[in-house]
Amino acid sequence: MKKKVISVLVAATMVVSLFTACGSTSKDSAAADKTKTEDTAEASDKEAKDVSDLVIGEIEYAVVEDGGWAQAMHESMLAACKNLGIDTEKNLLTAEEIAEEDPSLIESTIEEMVDNGADIIFGCSTGYGAVLAEMQEEYPDVVFAQYENDIYENVVEFQIRGYEGEFLAGYLSALMNTESNQFGFCASMDEASVRTALNSYALGAKYGNPDATVQVLWADSWYDLDVEGQNAKTLIDNGIKYMGMEASSPAVPQTCEQNGAFCIGYNINMQPSAPKAVLTSFTWNFAPIFEEIMQQTADGTIKIDTDYYEGGDCAKLADFNADLVPADVQAKVNELKDKIASGEVSVYAGELKDDQGNVLVEEGQVMSDEDILAQDFFVSNVTGGKK
Amino acid sequence: MKIKFRKERREKQTIIRTILTSLLFTVLALAACGIIIAASGFNPIEVYTKMISKVFFTGRGIRKMLDASLPLMLCSLGVALTFKMNLNNIGAEGQYAMGVIFGGAFAMYGPRIDGFAGILMLAVCCFAGGALWALLCAIPRALWDVNESITTLMLNYIALIILSYLCLGPWKAAGQNVGQTEKLRAGLELPALGGAKVSSGIVIGVVAALIIYMIYKSTTLGYQMSVVRYSQGAARFAGINIKRNIILALVISGGLAGLAGCLQYAGVSQRIMEGMPNNAGYTAIVIAYLSKLNPLAIIIVSILFAGLQNSSATVQVMGVPTQIATMIQGTIMLFVIAGDYFQRYRLIRVKEVES
Structure with missing residues (x-):
């Protein structure tokens, strides 16, 4: 009975509101x-x-x-x-x-x-x-x-086109990581722009080392010092020494520094927060x-x-950390940057497969901007991508 | 001779005194913030004049203030309802989110009914969503005495994560990278009040407050609630069904928070967004407290509060840092709550002669 009364009240509320309102919306638009x-x-x-x-x-x-x-x-x-x-x-x-x-x-x-x-x-x-x-x-x-x-x-x-800079970041990691084929990535939320950063980092690593695989861990938050730090630690505990990131806090660089690992910063130049771990940073230059x-x-x-x-x-890497990155590696990365600028190298070029083995881009083709912007896939050498 | 004070409980709290004390402490808060504003290189009088005149004395400011007050008002009404029974519903945030989710599901998958019937159904769905979410806490509280402060709080996180999943996943508007849905179809939008461009949601909010006021004043339910508040034992002896009242209060409270989602969705934002409740459910607790759980006071306090929140834009564009804008809001809140003490007690000077 009481529930009926309530629903009648709600109904009454709506009636009153509609009577008082006049049809001005259509005129307005x-x-x-x-x-x-x-x-x-x-x-x-x-x-x-x-x-x-x-x-x-x-x-x-x-x-x-x-x-x-x-x-x-x-x-x-x-x-x-x-x-x-x-x-x-x-x-x-x-x-x-x-x-x-x-x-x-x-x-x-x-x-x-x-x-x-x-x-x-x-x-x-x-x-x-x-x-x-x-x-x-x-x-x-x-x-x-x-x-x-x-x-x-x-x-x-x-x-x-942030993927250009992230591609360079992956390539730089591959050049630096001479001991292993394993790379890490600390991601925030599972979302198209984050996938873009992850995928292009993985493609860059693959460009430098065809056997490179990238293990991703998710914070499931846009900003979380604790989880981001824990994710970096877990990657390091599993033997990963080089990682990329799409995260906003300084937790990843700092965790890397404490544990002797290296990373590429994100958003801004993160070298000041961990000078012994940050090789360079991907920065947005609007x-x-x-x-x-x-x-x-x-x-x-x-x-x-x-x-x-x-x-x-606009999508460039910050200055290299000269203490960590040798000059010849810097030169190679800069060379790749010029190749991207001239169109000689294309980040999302075929043949490109996703982590399920489906072909995303045919041999000899490049992905359209629309598909790049709405990435709903993980490239083949990413492990830990969400389903 | 020492001067000492002794506190004495006031027997009656008059409305005028409540208003005057709140005003006095607001002024004191502004004076306190003025020192910091002056210290950071701005003229406090100029900042306040601009802030108050823009927000409270321009048509635009009032319009925005009323729009922004809607979710606060509904959530506060709900929260106050449970506080009336000594129940702590901290979950308005989650109930709001669940209300929006149910409403969104109706708008996207339900029958395409537009106009009055459609809006009514949307409102019922939102109410049901919030009510259902509160029911999950109400039943354990009523039957097994599980602390509702904790369950309602925890369910907030779950509701917000579900909302975030939907907005970033299946409900995301095509071609966007933002966690928000497509625009609500025009037939379901709450019409604006004639010419004023204020969402008619404000009428719903005021009517809801009046209804709740009437429930408190002149229904058995209202009477039973107040008995339960002051003594559960007495209520039991009087044959009041406490369990039923607990469930009812929490469910209506959740429903009102869900309705807040409806007003925001259909009346103001027209889209569902990741993180849409935006702390309204928590701010509601403060508003309910400042209003002394009085539904009519809630209308006023939530409107003023919304104005205060909107004033942050005016203050910032003058160049005052956002931290100070937020600080003004926090300080006013703190001072007015502190002022509550002087509404309940009077200080009497005691003269003591040293022996």
Whole structure:
């Protein structure tokens, strides 16, 4: 009986809410569509502006000193502003710890930035895209840029071909590891971008040593000092001396240092946290992309449906740890880097098989960008991949 | 002569005193934070003026504040309901997640019913999800006296992991690398309140609070709950079915948290996201406490709290570091809770003559 009463109450609640609501949603979206079409018509005759006068909004999910992703983004942002003469004290509006799950907070942040004259707003973590795309319709004069795949027509989207750098990392490990065919990898969550890092590391190791196998251990968390450290220790206890990582904390490098193993850092240059273990680090360098977006916004030439997917210097390794990596190895890695840049070597080139023995890419072919971005496989020399 | 104080319990707590004390301690908290803001090189008056005027006195700020208050409000109502019976439901976070999961399952796999009937079914599914998750703790608590603080807390992690699995796995929107689903189809969206662009979820929240208030005030269930709260023994002698009341309170509480998920999903975010509850279930505990478990006070406190959370954007864009924005929130909370002492007790000066 009581349950019935409750369901009646819930029903009553809904009725009241619907009566009070009016059908304004459809009108709203119609109006939004209208402004959108007007905007695309106007896009070409936007006024040009001096690039150093741009006001830039930066939305981060963590603090910018997080030692990982947000720091890599922020350093790129600072570098880009510096190159273009933008005063970061005055014209760079940074909002940190804006939860991707909190649309109201994201919207408040964007509106606050627009009120403060922002010309571009950068969403620096993947989860802001949907809100940014909606806000663009409200503020058609502001350029919205977002780190993600090509999804929205009204948002500039940018990504980096991180697999190039991770491929070099794997190759470097293979050159250094002359005693064994076994490599390790500490991964965070099982997700396409993480698989990309793992697979390209494994392919790089294989490029340097055809018998290389990569054992992966998962933290199942985006950031977990304990589990990441334990995973590194387990790999080391099983005789693995060289490992790659897709993890944000300094736990892996530090565990390697304590146990005489070596690793390639991730996100930012991790050498300072473990100078005796970090050979080099895979780093995200968004500065060239940011610079281009800023310059074009200033010139009024930006097209808001642009998508960047850049490799080369954007996906580079940090400086080598000269105490650990001999000069001839450094030269070989740099040589491979040039070969990738010139197109002579392609990371996801056929014949490529997954860990189940299925052919992913036929001999003589290369994988499409779409498949690279949505990796749902593990390459053949990865062990410990999730099913 | 020494000056000493003695505390004396106040007999009556008037609403005016509660409001005034809370205001006073909020001001004290702001003053305390002001010192740190000034020390880090900003003018506290300027920061506060901008923060308060933007969030509480602009149309946009109010709109965002109301939207952000929805999950907090519903979760707090649920949590307060169990606190009323001396039960600790720490699991609003997980019940919220489970509610969203059930709602998502309905939206994606259920019959394509749109409009009022569809939204109603979505709400029922969300409520059921949260209620079911709470039931898993309610039955062991009622039958075998298993501590519900622990079971509800632990089930949070399980629910969040299931949510994360779904958002990164089978429910992930095509072509994305983000743990979020496709947009909810338009027919299931909660309509906005006429012209104001505020989600009509706020009406549901207020109505839910009123209903709960009425339950407390004028139903047998409400009366029985308050008896159980003050003395289980007395309740037993009076022939009140304690087990049934425990299960009922926890299940409704879970259902309300699930409904919070529904309002956020259908009213604000329109997508299900990995980590969607975003600590609303835990913040709800603080809000329930600050509101003294009064459903009507919960409406006000959760709206103010949401405003406070949103103010972090304004403060940060001024250049004040995020840590200070978070600190202001924490300090206000702490001071207001401390101020509660002065609502319950009065200090009386005792004059003592040294012999």
